[in-house]
Amino acid sequence: MEIAKKSLDKILEYVCISLFGALVILVTWQVVTRFILNNPSSITEELAKYCFVWxxxxxxxxxxxxxxxMRIEFVQDAMPKKMKILAQVFIELSIIAFAGAVMLVGGFAGVQMAWTQMSAxxxxxxxxxxxxxPISACFIVFYSLYNIFTVIKTREPLEID
Structure with a gap:
């Protein structure tokens, strides 16, 4: 599971760096076409929007x-070690429930509804x-399961960055 996490970390790092680089280039080109060439590019505007969302x-x-x-740490910091572990597992289960119900199920419903609509x-x-x-929901669920696995395996609360 550790190898899968490290691999996913690297993939997401490169994807995010690539998307950010593409976003910078697209927005720069949009500014050039809008203010210097006086002919804004609608394609770069839409591509930038897609890159930003992703x-x-x-x-x-x-x-x-x-x-x-983000998390509220002062409550968890006041707990004894076993309660911290239980609290972290509960938090991760809550994240899985949200990501699964809202992002995964709701995301698939949104994809299905929007699949027939064409971008301008x-x-x-x-x-x-x-x-x-739904893709990012799968990643979030994986990371939450990994965190639960790590807490249970080590019997130590996770370090919070």
Whole structure:
């Protein structure tokens, strides 16, 4: 499971870096075409929107993998060790429930509804944009299962970044 996590971490790192680089290039070109050439490119605007959505969702999944998401720590810090472990498992189960119900199930429903709708500039299904949600949900569920596995295996609370 450790190898799968490290591999997924690397994949998400490279995907996020690539998406961010593409986003910078697309937005720069959009600014050039809009203000210098006085002929804005609608294709780069739509591609930038797609890159941004995918970057945010995959970046969020990566943050879950690094255990760097927001949490209220002062309550958990006041607990004894066994309660901290139980609290972390409960938190991870809550994350799995949310990611599974809202992001995975709801994301698939959104993809299905939007698959027949075509984007204005690119003429590709809008469902392509929405596929980022169920994919990132799968990554978040994997990371949460990994965290539960790690806490139970080591019998130690996870270090919080």
């Amino acid at each position: 970057l945010v969702l995959f970046g969020a999944a990566y943050v879950f993998g690094e255990n760097g998401h 500039a690119l003429q590709i299904p809008v469902g392509v944009l929405y596929t980022a949600m």
